[in-house]
Structure formats: C-alpha cells, structure tokens
Amino acid sequence: MKLHEQVRCEGVVVSDQFLRVDGFLNHRIDPTFIEEAGRQLADHFADQSVSHVLTAEAAGNVIAFETARRLGACVVYAKKGHAVTMASPLSRDIVSPTKGTSVTLSLSAEYITPGSRVLIVDDFLYQGTTSAALAGMTQEAGGQVVGFGFVMAKEFAAGRSLLQSFDVPIVTLVSIRSLDAKTGAIDLVGPASS
C-alpha cells in the first residue's frame, strides 16, 4: 500500500497522540500522495451522487479539492473565524484537540442547500469534533450528509464513535492503531470502512 508506506516512512511521531506529516501532507505537499488519496476517497463514494465535498480550512483543503475534482462535485471550505461578509452564515465553536485552542468555523448557507449531497473530508480523523460540527451545519442548512472520508484515522481516539451517530459510511484510508513516542513506531492497520 503506497499511502501506508509513505505514512510509515515519512510520518514523525511527536507524542502518543500526534503524528507529524509535514513532509508530504501538512506543510510540504506531495501531489502524488494527494492524487492517490483523492482517487481512493472518490472511488469509495462514486455511487453516492456527491454534490459537495465539505472540509474545514486549511488542512483538508487540498484533499477535499482532489476528491471533488474526481467526483465532479464542488468544494466548500468552512472558514475559520467569524464571517463578517458572509451571507447567511452558520457557525460552530469548536476546540481543536491538536492545538487546544477554540476556533469558530463559519459556513455560508448559500452554498449548502436542501438537495445538497455532502461528503465531509479531512486529513485526520482524531476526536471527530470538527467533522461532527461540519455535519451539524450541513444538516442545519438542509443538506444531506452522505459520508465521511479521511486520509488517516487515529483509531485509538473517540472520533469514529462520535461520527457513527450520523449513520453514514466512514471511510479511512490509513488507520493508525497506535503511536509510540518512545520508539517512534507507527502501528498501522489496513484500510477500514464502517
């Protein structure tokens, strides 16, 4: 598995909770990694008539774009901060489990409407709070959440459980069973969907 190999070889274990993927996903971007991940996510949801791929800026932007490009869907990014110029903004305050800081996500309701079939995509599934907020805003706008797609999932955290309440497919391309800060080991399982 190409994606698994790259995560294992180039990911840097920062702690038992955090994996740094700055070398190919979060600071320097390897387009071949993104193309492969986008292709796999698009393939999983090809029969879902996805109209919108929704993510939260900025980490998920590129993977959302590549997935949407292949699905023929458009992308919507929830923006950080309060939306002073946004028409009909929806918003959620969430606490980033990575940074520990609170951030407001804003989404213009003119871009998600009744009839929208929305796939929520991000780089990591961790606690699931951001994705759950995006799903909640989608439903508030009258759209339908058709699934969640993540490049990587920290399976030792609560994210998958939280998102299962939406009762739609959760696709994760690289599932991380554990991170060992002492040895730097990244314990991966195969691709999983639920």
Added chain:
Amino acid sequence: MKLHEQVRCEGVVVSDQFLRVDGFLNHRIDPTFIEEAGRQLADHFADQSVSHVLTAEAAGNVIAFETARRLGACVVYAKKGHAVTMASPLSRDIVSPTKGTSVTLSLSAEYITPGSRVLIVDDFLYQGTTSAALAGMTQEAGGQVVGFGFVMAKEFAAGRSLLQSFDVPIVTLVSIRSLDAKTGAIDLVGPASS
C-alpha cells in the same frame, strides 16, 4: 476567456479595493476553474524546471497544488503563526492588506534548500507583501525564485511594482484594472505577463 468570464460574472465587488470570489475560489471552490487556472500557470512556467510551488495558507493552497501537480513539483505552504514544532523555521511578520491584521508566516528551511527552483503562487496579487515575504524566505533558505503566478491581479495596487524588484516573470491570468463599488462593475484587461 473562461477565467475572465467567471470572474466578471460571479465576482462580487465589495469596495473599490475588494472583490469577493467566495462563489468559486475562496469559500466554495469550482474545480473546473482551479484546473483551468492551474493549467495556464503551469504552461507559463513549464520550461523553468520548477521544483517547488510555494504559497501562504490558506487561500493559495489549492491553486498551488493544481499548478504543482501539473509541473511535477511539490508544494510548500508557509504556515500562519509561529512554528513550535517546525525544524529550522524561517518567519516573516506581515500585515494583511485585506484584513488589516498582522500575521506571522513560518516556513521550514528543511523544505526549501539551495538548488530549489521556487515558483510563488497565490490567488490574488494586491499589495504584494505576502509574495515578497515568501520570496525573501526562499532566498534566505538559499533557494532561487523563478517566478510569480497569480490567478487575479489588482493592477491598481502596488503589488506588481513591489515584486518587479525580484527581476523574475510575474504571470497574472486575470488582470483587474478597477473595481467600482457604486455600480458593481469589474473592469478587466486581458491576460498580462511582465
């Protein structure tokens, strides 16, 4: 011109200085617009042996990705904020002319090195301060700036003059001569390079 038409039809003049392009570039993304813009930018720099496409998160991320994907280059995003976990960070404090707030851009020097041939890409050329900061960090890291590429340029502002000091090509796909807040008119000129 497809790009010009979309800017003219879907752009919303907010003031004489600001054009809102939330409908296809900055909040909702139209992949066909990004594909066309990325293709045109990549074509302009196809003979420059570009190794890195550099931008500042988050507005430029997707256009930088699409340009890099077509050039066979990798992407590097300068990150907002101080880089606590970044190896060998370079940084610049800049004032956003759009938001009026100060922001620190950080770039890991491990990703731009002597020998890197760097194309700097962004959605808008306005005052040019962000792009000049990216070019300065590239040079500080020992890399070579081979050009600047922008989807849109506000030709009534000082950006082009500022970047001309780097003495490399500046490619702009859609050049905006003026914005009229009273009538909502967007006055475009044809594609321009200098």
